[in-house]
Amino acid sequence: MTTLQNGHSKKPLDVAIVGGGLVGSLEALYLAKRGHRVRLYEYREDIRKTPQARGRSINLALSIRGRRALKDVGLEAHMIEQHGIPMVGRMIHRLDGSTYDIPYDARTNQCIYSVGRNYLNSLLLKESENYHNVERSFNHKLIEANLKKGSLTFLNTATKEEVNINADLIIGADGAFSAVRKAMMKQPLFDYSQKYIEHGYLELCIPADESGGFQMPASYLHIWPRGTFMMIALPNQDCSWTVTLFMPFENFKELDTEEKLIDFFEKYFPDSIPLIGRKRLIEDFFSGSPSPLVAVKCRPYNVDDKALIIGDAAHAVVPFYGQGMNAGFEDCTLLDQLFQKYNDNLADILTEFSSSRWRDTYAISDLAMYNYIEMRDLVTRPSYRLRKAFDDLMFWIFPNLWVPLYNSVTFTTMPYSQCVENRRWQNKVLFSIIILMVFIMIFCAFK
């Protein structure tokens, strides 16, 4: 697995990656495979040595774009076969506790996988130890960056020492509140937007049952859609469920007593109370506070041939399409393809990545915003189910031509912007069909 792809005799590049999360540690593997020297700097402690951090989403939906990247670094099979829990569709919970399922892909039964964030991050870091050319530094907080010169200053928070380094390439994979991006913002002509939605999220838990099994059918993403808010649940490997309540902050504020909380759950999520347990519901709800959700768009992603941001640092999205990690992993795959195409010429690689990638990340960002409305509201409407039935039928008849939006995003590696373009084209066709049918009906009526 440690065989290097970089067979040519050029001097390997010296790359500094800021951020040892999912995207940073995956990028380290891609670069290490190419024979470059990688130094990975992480602000936090080594995740493998710390207990689970509360408040960050602890499981994620792995779909085809993420899987392709893991395959490239030799970890897909392990994640899918040993760890991931397949989810074949959405299981909708009605107000009365009854349920029905909506498969993601009725035609070929493709599925997404619920995976643990910490597990995957640890696996990627552990894998990097198989490469002699990767060096990991934890407890390193970025305090200064001169991106044009390729120099960084870290504070070692354990020893309180300052560490100065230089690199051929700096990659910022330091998340939605990226310090590398902050340094980039000083350059002229940098477009930037951060948008908080008016909803926050809070995580709860459905434990395993007494015999250690799942309390709900495990191969679904469970949704309690309630119009202006919703709750979802993803299965964990220990047969528990991570439950996430998404709701306007003002509604969270109103639930300020145990009584109000239980009344609220009895009204909107009655079937979840025995699953979570009344005592645990109260404890978990009041021990945390709702976290905000931010979407970040920016461009360009590079500074000359010296620095680049990827993953959430470049395009944090709201979580409703399950594509945050997948899009970040796809950054690494595309970057690897550009390293191949341009034979490690950083100027060409960074320029092309920067000038082409933003269209797709902007598209998935907009889709994720839209999907919140679909998940919490539209999904329950007859019009949605009718459209889905139509799309599924067309997909069955024309499997290569009529790929429904969700399927193209989740089960193909078609650029996100093209998925959106496809949907527009399908809408036009559907609209034309309806108009045609109306004309035919009028014609028949008057005949």
Add this chain to the structure above:
Amino acid sequence: MTTLQNGHSKKPLDVAIVGGGLVGSLEALYLAKRGHRVRLYEYREDIRKTPQARGRSINLALSIRGRRALKDVGLEAHMIEQHGIPMVGRMIHRLDGSTYDIPYDARTNQCIYSVGRNYLNSLLLKESENYHNVERSFNHKLIEANLKKGSLTFLNTATKEEVNINADLIIGADGAFSAVRKAMMKQPLFDYSQKYIEHGYLELCIPADESGGFQMPASYLHIWPRGTFMMIALPNQDCSWTVTLFMPFENFKELDTEEKLIDFFEKYFPDSIPLIGRKRLIEDFFSGSPSPLVAVKCRPYNVDDKALIIGDAAHAVVPFYGQGMNAGFEDCTLLDQLFQKYNDNLADILTEFSSSRWRDTYAISDLAMYNYIEMRDLVTRPSYRLRKAFDDLMFWIFPNLWVPLYNSVTFTTMPYSQCVENRRWQNKVLFSIIILMVFIMIFCAFK
């Protein structure tokens, strides 16, 4: 003029304004009139003592919203009668040098005024000297801000001393690259976006003629619309014209020799060459470099009851609607109305300003982006002139009901978001009229 409006016996507020430009110095007057203590901090030297800075737009279009604010502080009459040059419409220059005019308001002949930035800024600063409760500090650069505590640290760039101050209220009026806003960005749930357009601008000059008069009809805003780029000219008080060329940066780059520049002007702006003068055109063009244009949107504008941003700091817009200064001045007027409404209660004032103003500033920002396309391209199209003729006719018949978009933005104080809403409603009516006419025509044809 120095009579104080604040008749009640409450303790005056201690207000620190960061930025002594147009909006900051106007806000100082508004607050001084109410009897509050105002300290105004400006990063640059006193504008009254420095020669004209090159590269910043030196004349501006003053319209009704700006006039209303100047009236409130007793300066409107002076600006309109002694200084401003009325512009009653657009004068379009065709490729062959021939011209035609499009009046802004054919019905009542309302006009906008070309005013000098430095002149107006100096006037506002001078006026503030009439108030004993306004203190001006120049060469004060903000280097740290704790907005929650209401404390600021400046570096006096003349003496190199640090100056620490505390205030009841901090107002950031420090422009598109606001340091106060930067401090605000650290608070959670702050929405922010900065967008650079792909066009830059460069200023040229048409001097007065030999007898000291205008070389072109002075009561117009002159436009050379050329599709993907344009040139405009606004009259100055010394009978010269400030000419601004707006164009994609890449096109600027292509004009890298004197020959290419002259060829370009001969092709697209032939009538301007004798007006500017060939030698001066070359000198001015190559002595500067094109400046970028940025639009900033953000919210909220306040931090608790302690800090607020206004003007370009809160909502920098591209200059194509001539509303940047007017919108900033309107902030001051609205704020003054809120001081009146809430009897100086800062929590109420700042909360209402922040929760209501953004809709209008977002609207004018979008309108300004759109207007660039109108000015450089649409204005020459028959469809545009047809629509304008229709709007003017409807405005003439229904002066209170059908106010065209440009007129409502420029000649009324209707909230910007309502101007946009009005236009949407007018579009619907127009669309319905067209559909109706088509039906009638079909009906007549088949009868």
